[in-house]
Amino acid sequence: MEKGRILNLCGGVYKVLLEDGSIVSIKARGKLRYEKKYMVNEKSLSKKEVLTTVKNTPKVGDIAVIENGMIDHYQIRKNEMVRPDIANVDQILLVFAAKEPDFSFFLLDLFLVNILKQRIKPLIVISKIDKLSEEEFLDLKEKLSYYEAMGYKVLYVDSKHDKGIDLVRDELRGKITVLSGQTGAGKSTLINAVVPGFLLKTQEISQALGRGKHTTRETSLYPYLGGFIGDTPGFSKLDVIGISKDELSSLFVDFDGYSCRFSDCNHTEGIKGCGIHEAVCEGKVLASRYDSYNKMYKEILKKWKYLYQY
Numbered sequence: 018m019e020k021g022r023i024l025n026l027c028g029g030v031y032k033v034l035l036e037d038g039s040i041v042s043i044k045a046r047g048k049l050r051y052e053k054k055y056m057v058n059e060k061s062l063s064k065k066e067v068l069t070t071v072k073n074t075p076k077v078g079d080i081a082v083i084e085n086g087m088i089d090h091y092q093i094r095k096n097e098m099v100r101p102d103i104a105n106v107d108q109i110l111l112v113f114a115a116k117e118p119d120f121s122f123f124l125l126d127l128f129l130v131n132i133l134k135q136r137i138k139p140l141i142v143i144s145k146i147d148k149l150s151e152e153e154f155l156d157l158k159e160k161l162s163y164y165e166a167m168g169y170k171v172l173y174v175d176s177k178h179d180k181g182i183d184l185v186r187d188e189l190r191g192k193i194t195v196l197s198g199q200t201g202a203g204k205s206t207l208i209n210a211v212v213p214g215f216l217l218k219t220q221e222i223s224q225a226l227g228r229g230k231h232t233t234r235e236t237s238l239y240p241y242l243g244g245f246i247g248d249t250p251g252f253s254k255l256d257v258i259g260i261s262k263d264e265l266s267s268l269f270v271d272f273d274g275y276s277c278r279f280s281d282c283n284h285t286e287g288i289k290g291c292g293i294h295e296a297v298c299e300g301k302v303l304a305s306r307y308d309s310y311n312k313m314y315k316e317i318l319k320k321w322k323y324l325y326q327y
């Protein structure tokens with residue numbers, strides 16, 4: 018029996034990094050495999066292939082247990098991400114530009130809520146700090162110290178001039194990391210500064226695997242400093258889909274420290290005597306956090322109304 022980390026899955030073949038450092042290409046036992054199903058288009062009678070996974074299909078990020086040259090099963094997952102489809106992600110490196118595009122506390126809160134919903138740890142990296150004046154930089158740092166107090170690590174980088182890159186590198190050591198953040202936030206530039214040649218390498222490997230421009234791109238993990246980096250960025254556009262109005266406040270972990278005397282309070286604006294609102298008034302909870310909460314709550318309500326037509 019051997020064990021190894023699944024790095025890539027392509028056409029039913031898994032690339033697995035074994036504990037001795039070698040990489041093997043193997044298949045999974047029949048009971049674990051992807052199933053190919055066909056949908057038939059009634060009009061043209063053409064077959065459209067649909068891939069479905071049977072329960073227990075191993076995926077990228079899993080620790081595969083190999084027997085007789087095949088994956089027999091995988092070890093219990095600590096979590097799973099859907100986009101990209103990776104198991105056991107330790108952290109999402111959330112890249113936010115200090116400027117260009119302008120920094121948005123609402124967007125940061127929206128990303129954080131979605132990351133926490135997936136039970137993954139965020140690591141916040143603020144890029145393009147070279148675009149800020151000294152004063153603007155100190156101001157942003159001051160505001161973000163609130164997030165550090167919430168328990169999130171915040172790092173500041175200038176990927177163009179190799180500033181703060183070492184600290185990011187240290188955080189990747191021994192962990193499975195997926196990048197996330199808005200388009201233009203600086204993800205590609207950052208990862209190339211952290212792992213020189215990363216993008217080139219991933220492109221070469223994709224070509225070697227025969228992934229053309231028009232084929233769907235599979236996700237791969239690349240070994241780095243005893244950990245792994247996912248080559249497909251996670252969400253870059255966000256919404257509050259999949260989050261219920263009742264669980265939203267539990268995803269605002271800074272609200273935890275304050276109690277509200279009303280047992281079924283939704284803590285939204287305009288509720289007199291709400292403990293969360295009081296904490297905001299006393300400056301204990303950041304006003305922008307409360308704004309984000311209210312905005313997301315309204316969005317969720319709108320979706321519900323639309324879905325149920327009431």
Ligand SMILES: Nc1nc2c(ncn2[C@@H]2O[C@H](COP(=O)(O)OP(=O)(O)O)[C@@H](O)[C@H]2O)c(=O)[nH]1
Nearest residue numbers: 144145174175176177200201202203204205206
């Ligand atoms: N000045 C400066 N520009 C940056 C920095 N990081 C990224 N950029 C620029 O911002 C733009 C978007 O970066 P990119 O890495 O493609 O963003 P992505 O869409 O998140 O991958 C590019 O023009 C980069 O050159 C930085 O730290 N400082």
Ligand SMILES: [Mg+2]
Nearest residue numbers: 201204205206
């Ligand atoms: Mg990019």
Ligand SMILES: [Zn+2]
Nearest residue numbers: 277282284291
């Ligand atoms: Zn309340």
